[in-house]
Amino acid sequence: MNKVILIGRLTKDPELRFTPSGTAVSTITLAIDRKINSKEQQKSTDFIQVIIWGKQAEATANYINKGCKFAVCGRIQTRTYIDKDNNKRYVTEVVADEVSFIEWGNKSSYRKLSDNDDFGNGVDYGDIPIGDDMTLIDDDVPF
Template identity: 50%
Template structure:
């Protein structure tokens, strides 16, 4: 069976870095806006807004170097999970668990104005299952 997804899009807001309470593992979440390949009736491109989760060192790199509007490539797998709200309602979540993240903006845009000409940093981390 295959569960693989590859996305390229822009972050809709700054990434959120947290650490798991018991083990202190870094986890970063962000939403990637990915344009569709076709236009709607008004001639505009619609976008899908896809939640992404990144773990461990890759999570810290994403939190440090990505910002709202950054162009990023994500390679990972789709994961679904559910949880129960305090008022007893069951909620379902579908998200991409990133295994590789590529920063596609020039470094000069994403790192404090320093002038770098290379594009991207690949982050490849094992994701806990």
């Protein structure tokens, strides 16, 4: 089984690109704190690169900014490439299956959904954009 769940903060604004066939791909880096000494409460930070595809990539690029808290569920992937000096390099990254916006970007940076958006349905849900690929859960919340 290859499954990872991460919660962290974006180190910079998402980078959105498109493949030659038009598929959206967004790259983010999450800063994730972890304790290294529980008695002294020392922390270390890991920086994890995450690749997000499709409509989730577009939504991430449109609504999340540097510093926002973000959750990812996905898989770890290692790939190789040849650098400019002809050396073989390895990259380990997380490929997102699901993303969750725990904190949104600044309200002033929101872009309202319209009927023309591929991932929106044009319905006004306040300031929270909801895409077709995001699942709403209508459970009873204890507060």
